Every structure is written in structure tokens, then in C-alpha cells.
Amino acid sequence: xxxxxxxxxxxxxxxxxxxxxxxxxxxxxxxxxxxxxxxxxxxxxxxxxxxxxxxxxxxxxxxxxxxxxxxxxxxxxxxxxxxxxxxxxxxxxxxxxxxxxxxxxxxxxxxxxxxxxxxxxxxxxxxxxxxxxxxxxxxxxxxxxxxxxxxxxxxxxxxxxxxxxxxxxxxxxxxxxxxxxxxxxxxxxxxxxxxxxxxxxxxxxxxxxxxxxxxxxxxxxxxxxxxxxxxxxxxxxxxxxxxxxxxxxxxxxxxxxxxxxxxxxxxxxxxxxxxxxxxxxxxxxxxxxxxxxxxxxxxxxxxxxxxxxxxxxxxxxxxxxxxxxxxxxxxxxxxxxxxxxxxxxxxxxxxxxxxxxxxxxxxxxxxxxxxxxxxxxxxxxxxxxxxxxxxxxxxxxxxxxxxxxxxxxxxxxxxxxxxxxxxxxxxxxxxxxxxxxxxxxxxxxxxxxxxxxxxxxxxxxxxxxxxxxxxxxxxxxxxxxxxxxxxxxxxxxxxxxxxxxxxxxxxxxxxxxxxxxxxxxxxxxxxxxxxxxxxxxxxxxxxxxxxxxxxxxxxxxxx
RNA sequence: UGACCCAUGGUGUAAUGGUAGCACUCCGGUUUUUGGUAUCGUCAGUCAAGGUUCGAGUCCUUGUGGGUCAACCA
Numbered sequence: 001x002x003x004x005x006x007x008x009x010x011x012x013x014x015x016x017x018x019x020x021x022x023x024x025x026x027x028x029x030x031x032x033x034x035x036x037x038x039x040x041x042x043x044x045x046x047x048x049x050x051x052x053x054x055x056x057x058x059x060x061x062x063x064x065x066x067x068x069x070x071x072x073x074x075x076x077x078x079x080x081x082x083x084x085x086x087x088x089x090x091x092x093x094x095x096x097x098x099x100x101x102x103x104x105x106x107x108x109x110x111x112x113x114x115x116x117x118x119x120x121x122x123x124x125x126x127x128x129x130x131x132x133x134x135x136x137x138x139x140x141x142x143x144x145x146x147x148x149x150x151x152x153x154x155x156x157x158x159x160x161x162x163x164x165x166x167x168x169x170x171x172x173x174x175x176x177x178x179x180x181x182x183x184x185x186x187x188x189x190x191x192x193x194x195x196x197x198x199x200x201x202x203x204x205x206x207x208x209x210x211x212x213x214x215x216x217x218x219x220x221x222x223x224x225x226x227x228x229x230x231x232x233x234x235x236x237x238x239x240x241x242x243x244x245x246x247x248x249x250x251x252x253x254x255x256x257x258x259x260x261x262x263x264x265x266x267x268x269x270x271x272x273x274x275x276x277x278x279x280x281x282x283x284x285x286x287x288x289x290x291x292x293x294x295x296x297x298x299x300x301x302x303x304x305x306x307x308x309x310x311x312x313x314x315x316x317x318x319x320x321x322x323x324x325x326x327x328x329x330x331x332x333x334x335x336x337x338x339x340x341x342x343x344x345x346x347x348x349x350x351x352x353x354x355x356x357x358x359x360x361x362x363x364x365x366x367x368x369x370x371x372x373x374x375x376x377x378x379x380x381x382x383x384x385x386x387x388x389x390x391x392x393x394x395x396x397x398x399x400x401x402x403x404x405x406x407x408x409x410x411x412x413x414x415x416x417x418x419x420x421x422x423x424x425x426x427x428x429x430x431x432x433x434x435x436x437x438x439x440x441x442x443x444x445x446x447x448x449x450x451x452x453x454x455x456x457x458x459x460x461x462x463x464x465x466x467x468x469x470x471x472x473x474x475x476x477x478x479x480x481x482x483x484x485x486x487x488x489x490x491x492x493x494x495x496x497x498x499x500x501x502x503x504x505x506x507x508x509x510x511x512x513x514x515x516x517x518x519x520x521x522x523x524x525x526x527x528x529x530x531x532x533x534x535x536x537x538x539x540x541x542x543x544x545x546x547x548x549x550x551x552x553x554x555x556x557x558x559x
Numbered sequence: 560u561g562a563c564c565c566a567u568g569g570u571g572u573a574a575u576g577g578u579a580g581c582a583c584u585c586c587g588g589u590u591u592u593u594g595g596u597a598u599c600g601u602c603a604g605u606c607a608a609g610g611u612u613c614g615a616g617u618c619c620u621u622g623u624g625g626g627u628c629a630a631c632c633a
Binding site for chain 2 (some may be wrong): 033186272330343459461551
């Protein structure tokens with residue numbers, strides 16, 4: 001097997017360099033650290049694929065660590081959905097861990113820091129502290145509490161911990177440097193009082209550690225070698241390192257934070273805040289609305305885990321701002337489904353077609369391939385009869401020669417069935433066509449091997465037998481926004497760019513084999529697109545979501 | 560008016576001082592019982608100016624443009 005040299009992304013490069021400089025491979029360990037305060041989206045998928053991909057590449061463990069230090073926002077529901085999504089994407093974590101597992105250790109270390117005169121309790125208001133913090137261009141000033149004695153601080157911190165003080169009245173701060181050029185180093189808050197029930201620790205604590213104080217120490221405790229996060233944490237790195245310094249034992253591995261650019265997708269928004277807004281304002285039906293860029297939304301839309309992994313891999317990572325074309329994501333799912341999705345026939349915009357020379361009471365069950373790309377997919381039977389539905393768009397009374405479909409006097413193939421010829425139309429009083437009358441070539445049955453069956457006709461239409469057709473609700477989804485980057489337009493709200501046509505619900509007819517379909521089953525509706533069975537489906541009511549339409553070079557050139 | 564990060568076709572990425580490549584998109588040809596797929600092809604790029612070097616997308620300087628940082632959020 002020829003070893004094709006795959007280029008490394010910059011994170012892999014860093015790891016290779018570390019390995020070359022003496023870090024041993026067995027020390028490699030990664031983590032994916034979501035906060036359980038919302039649902040995962042395609043941007044998280046990039047991080048998941050990166051971290052777990054690294055684990056696979058280096059045969060190293062990857063922990064799933066919930067960063068649950070803010071009980072005001074976090075819920076078990078989110079923990080469950082995140083676990084489900086990560087495993088659905090196809091990854092296995094080494095350990096399921098929680099930042100809250102380390103609350104006691106963190107507390108003990110904080111006490112030690114107070115003893116070392118490296119932390120102090122501040123009783124100022126957040127407004128006062130903000131004022132003293134300075135600005136990026138002006139240094140801050142010291143808090144009047146900065147020089148409290150160790151004893152005073154210890155006593156106050158104990159009171160904080162014992163729930164004897166009011167929420168918001170006191171915080172523990174690291175004593176670093178109020179004039180530091182990095183705002184994050186100006187005596188950052190380590191603990192705040194929060195009398196909240198925590199989804200795991202219950203009411204054990206009424207002080208909760210802040211992100212910065214928690215994250216690096218958690219990485220250190222888990223001996224994570226490379227702690228990978230997004231770019232907006234770059235300026236936190238100084239603090240991350242400072243905190244690790246406070247507890248670092250030289251015999252242990254020292255974790256390293258590195259940052260990459262978050263993945264943005266065109267025609268959608270990715271921030272949790274905005275996604276939450278879409279849900280709360282009922283612009284979408286929920287976190288798993290098939291138009292949402294959430295993992296659960298994509299799943300319900302019909303995306304496969306494989307396609308999302310391929311997308312992440314193909315898009316790659318770097319450190320520059322990006323808006324990846326959603327067309328790449330769509331390519332990934334079409335490419336996957338083309339190989340795997342069974343082909344079926346469904347008519348979305350039906351018009352009746354009568355084959356006048358086909359016996360009225362006759363019906364045939366014809367053989368149809370399930371997937372031309374995959375012989376092992378086998379075949380099924382589809383019923384054929386005198387009256388069928390075809391798409392309205394597939395007929396025109398008078399044809400221009402580029403129109404490969406049905407018109408009066410012209411022949412087309414009915415997929416898996418016969419060649420038919422347009423003869424006449426029936427119209428209502430408004431001149432609207434209500435029926436198309438055709439004749440069929442009795443010797444032209446697909447696969448029969450006759451000379452007539454091998455005639456080349458320019459067009460092939462899909463169809464369903466009216467007598468056997470099954471009614472189905474079909475939800476046609478389109479992009480949620482009309483702008484590539486809806487949230488980066490100056491002076492405009494992202495909701496100004498909502499696409500009014502992002503969802504169209506239609507009544508369609510599908511072939512009877514689909515009655516057996518299960519929720520989340522994916523199909524190609526031939527000549528139309530990929531569709532999956534929605535969870536709203538019941539025994540008597542089929543609902544399909546359109547995942548993505550097929551490429552359509554006809555409407556492109558004609559329209 | 561600070562610090563830090565970033566800048567390669569329309570988009571996303573690669574080239575580790577030595578032929579600017581890959582994928583998507585767009586456009587066109589061939590094949591096709593899906594106007595799909597497959598396949599072939601076309602268009603298209605190193606932000607700018609200096610410098611170092613035999614040689615610079617890559618290193619240095621300056622500029623330009625974009626981004627990040629001042630929650631008791633993560």
C-alpha cells in the first residue's frame with residue numbers, strides 16, 4: 001500500500017514537534033469539554049472531530065468533560081443530548097468526567113493560594129471592580145481589599161464556602177497584576193457565591209469556580225497533553241498558564257492550551273445565544289428543527305454521522321476567520337447518500353396521467369433496482385396500472401427540443417416501466433390541464449430485453465400508480481437565511497435575513513413500499529432529492545423531510 | 560489608539576526557503592432507463608511596498624485590511 005503523505009494541520013504539527021522534542025506518545029491525551037448549557041452544533045462537530053480524530057490518529061484517550069461550573073445555566077437535559085450527539089457522531093470517549101468532580105480539589109488549592117498570599121477576597125460590587133479593571137489601553141488600579149491579611153481572607157473565604165454570605169457580596173480573586181497588559185491577568189475572579197442547585201453536586205456548594213480557574217486545573221488533573229479550544233480563548237492562555245503554575249508538580253505532564261478558528265457555515269448562525277433566540281421566539285420548531293445547524297437538527301434533516309465527519313475533515317482547521325460554504329456540507333451528504341440511500345419513487349406535484357391502451361383492471365408489479373450504485377442493495381416490486389401520477393413539471397403540451405420530458409407526440413420512458421407517448425390532454429373550464437392521455441408501447445417494459453425495451457428515448461420520468469399511491473406529508477427545507485453571513489451585517493439584526501421560504505409543506509404521493517419505512521430512514525426520491533422519515537410520522541401519517549435536493553442542471557438552464 | 564492573532568482563486572484548505580496543489584462552487588464536453596451518479600475539461604489565487612537569499616506564499620521591516628481582549632458566562 002502506497003503511503004500517501006497527508007499534510008498535517010497546524011495542531012498535528014504542534015504535536016509532532018512535541019513528540020520530536022521528547023514528549024512520549026503514551027502521554028498524549030485529549031478532551032472535548034462542552035458546557036452543558038445547550039445543544040451541540042456543526043461548529044462543535046469540528047472540535048469533536050478534531051479532538052477525537054487526534055485520539056484515533058495517535059491511539060490516545062479522549063475524555064468527555066462537561067464544564068459544569070455555572071449551575072445557573074446548566075442542565076442534565078443538555079448533558080444527555082451532548083452524550084447522545086457525540087456517540088451518534090461515532091466517537092467513543094475514554095472517561096466521562098465533570099469539572100464538578102474537581103470542586104473539592106479546586107477549593108483546597110484555592111485555600112492554599114490564599115495562604116501563599118496569591119488570592120484574596122473582595123467585597124466590592126462588580127461595578128466597582130469593573131471600574132478598577134481599567135481598559136485594554138489603560139492600566140487598572142488595585143482593590144482596597146488587595147492587601148487584606150491571609151487570616152482575614154481565610155476567614156472570609158470560609159464564610160463564603162459555608163453559605164454565610166450573600167450571593168454577589170464577595171468573590172475570591174487571584175492576586176496577579178492590575179496593570180498587566182492582558183486584561184485577564186488583572187486579578188481575575190476565581191470564585192463567586194451562587195446559591196443554586198447544581199445538576200450533579202446538588203446543594204453541596206454555594207461557591208462555584210470560574211472557567212479560567214477550573215479549566216487549566218482540570219486539564220492538569222486529567223493530564224491532558226493538548227487542550228484545544230477556539231481562538232477567542234487565546235488571551236486566556238496567560239491566565240491558564242499562571243493557574244497551572246500555582247499547582248504544577250514538575251514530575252507531571254504540563255498541559256498546553258492551543259487555539260484554532262471556530263467553523264462558521266454560510267446561510268446560518270452558529271452562536272448558542274442566537275440559536276436559542278430562534279428556538280425561544282419559535283422561529284424554528286426547536287433545537288432539532290431540521291433547519292438548525294445543531295447536530296440534532298442535522299440528524300433530523302437526514303444527515304449521516306459519516307457525512308458530518310467527512311465535512312469536518314474536508315473543511316480542515318486553521319487560525320483564520322472563515323465562512324465555509326454550506327454547499328460543501330451538502331456535497332458531503334449527497335456523496336454519502338448516493339452510495340447508500342435506496343431509490344424510491346415519489347411525486348411531489350402530481351398530475352394524473354391515463355394510459356389509454358392499458359387495460360382498466362390490470363395491475364403489474366414491476367421490478368425496480370434499489371440502488372444503481374450498489375448491486376447488493378437488490379430490488380423491490382412497484383405496482384403499475386392504467387392511471388398514474390407524474391410531476392406537473394414533467395409535461396408540456398408543446399415542447400422545445402431541449403425539453404426531454406413528456407409532450408404531445410413525444411415519447412418518454414416511465415422509470416422501471418414502459419415507454420409512453422403523449423396523445424392528448426383534458427382541460428377544465430379555466431384551461432388548466434387535469435389529465436394527460438398517453439399510449440404505451442406494450443413491448444417496451446424495462447429489463448424485458450426486447451428490442452423495444454432497448455430503444456433510446458431522451459427522457460425518463462418517475463411516477464406512482466394512483467390506485468396504489470400512499471399519501472405523505474413532505475417538508476421541503478431550504479436555508480434559514482438569505483444572507484451568507486447573517487450575523488455580520490453592520491447595523492442589521494440577523495433576523496432581518498430570515499428566509500421566508502425556508503419551509504414548504506406539501507402533500508405528495510409515494511410508492512407503497514414506503515409504508516414500511518421507519519423514522520430516520522433515508523431515501524432518494526428519484527430525480528428529486530434525498531429525503532428521510534421525520535419523527536412526526538405515525539402509523540397513518542407519513543412525514544418526510546427533504547435533506548437536500550439532487551443537483552438539477554435542467555431548472556438551472558431553463559430557469 | 561494598547562496587546563495579541565490572522566491574511567493563498569468565489570469558498571475552505573495544502574505547499575515545513577526549491578514546480579502554488581487539493582476539495583467545493585461556477586461553467587462546458589462525454590456517458591447514463593434519475594437532466595442524478597461517474598468521467599474529462601475550462602475559468603480563477605499568494606493583501607501591498609521594501610529587505611535577506613542563488614531562490615520567498617514561507618524569513619525580516621513597514622504599511623493596509625480583518626478579528627480578539629475590559630461577564631460574579633463558558
